[in-house]
Amino acid sequence: MSRPQEFDTTEALHHAMRAFWLKGYEATSLTDLLAATGLSKSSLYATFGGKRDLFLAAFDAYRQARARDAHRVLRQQPARRAIETFFHSLFADVNSDEPMLGCMSINQAVELAPHDPAVRQRVVEDLQQMELVLTQAIGRGQQDGSVASLRPARELARLLVLAFPGLQVMARAGYTRQQLDDAQQLLFTCLDG
Amino acid sequence: MSRPQEFDTTEALHHAMRAFWLKGYEATSLTDLLAATGLSKSSLYATFGGKRDLFLAAFDAYRQARARDAHRVLRQQPARRAIETFFHSLFADVNSDEPMLGCMSINQAVELAPHDPAVRQRVVEDLQQMELVLTQAIGRGQQDGSVASLRPARELARLLVLAFPGLQVMARAGYTRQQLDDAQQLLFTCLDG
DNA sequence: CTTGTATTGGACCGAACAGTCCTTAATTTT
DNA sequence: AAAATTAAGGACTGTTCGGTCCAATACAAG
Numbered sequence: 441m442s443r444p445q446e447f448d449t450t451e452a453l454h455h456a457m458r459a460f461w462l463k464g465y466e467a468t469s470l471t472d473l474l475a476a477t478g479l480s481k482s483s484l485y486a487t488f489g490g491k492r493d494l495f496l497a498a499f500d501a502y503r504q505a506r507a508r509d510a511h512r513v514l515r516q517q518p519a520r521r522a523i524e525t526f527f528h529s530l531f532a533d534v535n536s537d538e539p540m541l542g543c544m545s546i547n548q549a550v551e552l553a554p555h556d557p558a559v560r561q562r563v564v565e566d567l568q569q570m571e572l573v574l575t576q577a578i579g580r581g582q583q584d585g586s587v588a589s590l591r592p593a594r595e596l597a598r599l600l601v602l603a604f605p606g607l608q609v610m611a612r613a614g615y616t617r618q619q620l621d622d623a624q625q626l627l628f629t630c631l632d633g
Numbered sequence: 634m635s636r637p638q639e640f641d642t643t644e645a646l647h648h649a650m651r652a653f654w655l656k657g658y659e660a661t662s663l664t665d666l667l668a669a670t671g672l673s674k675s676s677l678y679a680t681f682g683g684k685r686d687l688f689l690a691a692f693d694a695y696r697q698a699r700a701r702d703a704h705r706v707l708r709q710q711p712a713r714r715a716i717e718t719f720f721h722s723l724f725a726d727v728n729s730d731e732p733m734l735g736c737m738s739i740n741q742a743v744e745l746a747p748h749d750p751a752v753r754q755r756v757v758e759d760l761q762q763m764e765l766v767l768t769q770a771i772g773r774g775q776q777d778g779s780v781a782s783l784r785p786a787r788e789l790a791r792l793l794v795l796a797f798p799g800l801q802v803m804a805r806a807g808y809t810r811q812q813l814d815d816a817q818q819l820l821f822t823c824l825d826g
Numbered sequence: 827c828t829t830g831t832a833t834t835g836g837a838c839c840g841a842a843c844a845g846t847c848c849t850t851a852a853t854t855t856t
Numbered sequence: 857a858a859a860a861t862t863a864a865g866g867a868c869t870g871t872t873c874g875g876t877c878c879a880a881t882a883c884a885a886g
Binding site: 603 | 656657659660732733739740742743744746747748753756757760788791792794795796797798799800801802803805806807808816819820823826
Binding site for chain 1: 872873874875876877878881882883884885
């Protein structure tokens with residue numbers, strides 16, 4: 441009954457997510473969010489609560505989307521190829537016309553996690569999740585022969601997770617796509633020996 | 634001639650640095666800076682210019698101090714031990730009573746570098762500098778036998794630089810000192826094989 | 827067509843923001 | 857001691873912040 445919403449809630453959330461993704465939490469003002477979503481102030485507050493609530497919702501939407509992507513990409517064969525694609529796709533937007541995005545979880549590890557337990561917990565979960573899926577992929581790789589290293593899959597996965605924020609930092613610091621690819625190439629040699 | 638300054642400029646800069654270091658640029662207000670430095674508004678503006686100028690000055694002071702530390706630590710013998718000490722000292726404050734600090738350059742790579750060329754340039758310089766000093770240290774280590782790996786020192790250095798932001802992220806995400814040490818231990822195995 | 831309910835736009839709020847400016851105070855030089 | 861010079865304190869600015877509130881509106885149910 442009564443008047444229906446004029447906007448698509450999940451679409452609005454997606455737009456808000458991009459805004460936070462691009463500029464972080466503090467630097468994204470409510471004005472930015474209104475412009476990004478196209479909502480009016482009252483609609484935004486009625487639908488999502490305050491800025492912080494909207495952020496957490498957007499962050500969770502981001503995390504869910506990324507987790508889906510990761511599972512899809514890492515299912516490829518052979519596993520080694522899947523892992524490379526996984527990393528490669530995370531920096532798909534580098535040096536495109538689009539602004540730099542990188543991984544929102546890493547950005548938030550730096551910006552909010554130290555001062556905000558709710559964010560911190562999410563970041564920790566994301567890192568652990570990444571370690572888990574990479575461990576599985578590397579394990580598969582060791583079986584199908586695409587990952588030569590005999591070290592425990594978990595250790596190798598931890599190494600990759602450890603290096604991931606480094607790639608993110610390089611991307612944000614303006615390194616070229618070529619340089620990022622080289623760094624990844626170098627990183628993947630750890631899977632060989 | 635005339636009235637002398639009541640405060641120590643470099644000391645005030647140091648306090649401002651800690652404030653920016655702890656909370657980042659956006660989240661550190663002028664009020665925070667006044668409280669941290671103990672200056673009055675007019676003194677701060679007369680001495681350092683605006684917030685951004687003060688930030689850049691503080692950032693440069695930080696970078697200089699860190700570069701000095703790095704050189705000092707990495708001069709130790711044997712080189713392998715020096716490298717471990719180097720990484721270890723970067724996270725000395727983790728799990729202490731002090732708040733989390735980590736590396737300011739990495740924090741700024743995430744926060745300001747994408748949108749601020751002056752910051753971006755500094756971050757790139759810092760990463761390159763880190764690669765350079767680590768390359769030299771690893772080279773020494775290969776000569777004195779403390780670094781067993783036969784891979785080019787530069788490649789190994791790049792691997793360490795790549796992993797460094799990962800340690801920073803772990804620290805900011807609240808990982809324990811033990812977990813950080815384990816991650817470093819794992820990382821250093823790359824110098825062995 | 828009336829009634830009821832939910833959405834909408836925008837006026838409005840106090841607080842905090844970075845930054846300016848002027849008066850007052852302190853110290854050296856003359 | 858007086859003059860000159862500069863630091864320090866704090867009042868003040870306009871703007872923007874996140875957030876609230878209300879009146880107008882639009883739709884569905886009866």
